[in-house]
Amino acid sequence: MGQKINPLGFRLGTTQNHHSFWFAQPKNYSEGLQEDKKIRNCIKNYIQKNRKKGSNRKMESDSSSEVITHSSYRKKDSGSSSEVITHIEIQKEIDTIHAIIHIGFPNLLKKKGTIEELEKDLQKEVNSINQRLNIAIEKVKEPYREPxxxxxxxxxxxxNRVSFRKAMKKAIELTKKADIRGVKVKIAGRLAGKEIARAECIKKGRLPLQTIRAKIDYCCYPIRTIYGVLGVKIWIFVDEE
Structure with missing residues (x-):
């Protein structure tokens, strides 16, 4: 039988890098690991909360206006769905914790006072008295190359009740804007509300999963729908070293 392994962990140290950089004694390692998880969860929750507030304000302003064109509504939808974190790098020093947020479209975090507010929330969550928190934002150059x-x-x-096949094909079309060599999208669960769960997959280009020198980005994402939880897996073959 085939042994499945995470493509990111399989290539760690060759084409993939660590997302946390710090040193700790063996007895303090678990505390540092839990602290990293708290920092990442706090940042993600803060951005999700602000996205919901922004979408509610847009809905209120839209309801006050009389006519909304279909094209403008689609633009708002695509913008709200694309403000997502790709990954968070954490670098720990003796007196400072650096959190670098890699985000596709950093419109939310560019507003005045958001970084300061986020730093205060993180300070409360982590309870680091002796360490100072420093947050930096880095925009991803090619957002549609990120799974x-x-x-x-x-x-x-x-x-938004769009057909899953249409959504998968549209996601693969978006990768044409990025310089990649292959992509694979897989969705599993109660697709289209059917009683029996199944898996659907679309692949385009090459995807050498067994080649370690091939840089492959991977993501596993759960989606909560009215029919139940769906699972999305995306593999992107960026380049070969």
């Missing part, structure tokens, strides 16, 4: 952004896009489309 997390594509998975978020598919999730947004499925929650």
């Amino acid at each position: 997390n952004i594509l998975a978020e896009y598919i999730a947004f489309q499925l929650k």
Whole structure:
């Protein structure tokens, strides 16, 4: 039988890098690991909360206006679905904790006072008295090359009752804007509300999963729908070293 392994962990140290950089004694390692998880969860929850507030304000302003064109509504939908974090890098020093947020479209975090507010929330969550928190934002150069952004896009489309096949094909079309060599999208669960769960898959280009020198980005994303939880997996073959 085939032994399945996470493509990111399989290539760690060759084409993939660690997302946390710090040193700790063996007895303090678990505390540092839990602290990293708290920081990442706090940042993600803060961005999700602000996205919901922004979408509610847009809905209120839209309801006050008389006519809304279909094209403008689609633009708002695509923008709200694309503001997602690709990954968070954490670098710990003796007196400072650096959190670098890699995001596709950093419109939310560019507003005044958001970084300061986020730093205060993190300080309360982590309870680090002796360490100072420093947050930096880094925009992803090619957002549609990141599997997390594509998975978020598919999730947004499925929650809006779009056909899963149409959402998968549209996500693969978006990858044409990025310089990649192959992509594979897989959705499993109660697709289209059917009683029997199944899996559907679309692949385009090459995807050498067994080649370690091949840089492959991977993401597993759960989607909560009215029919139940769907699972989305995306593999992107970026380049071969």
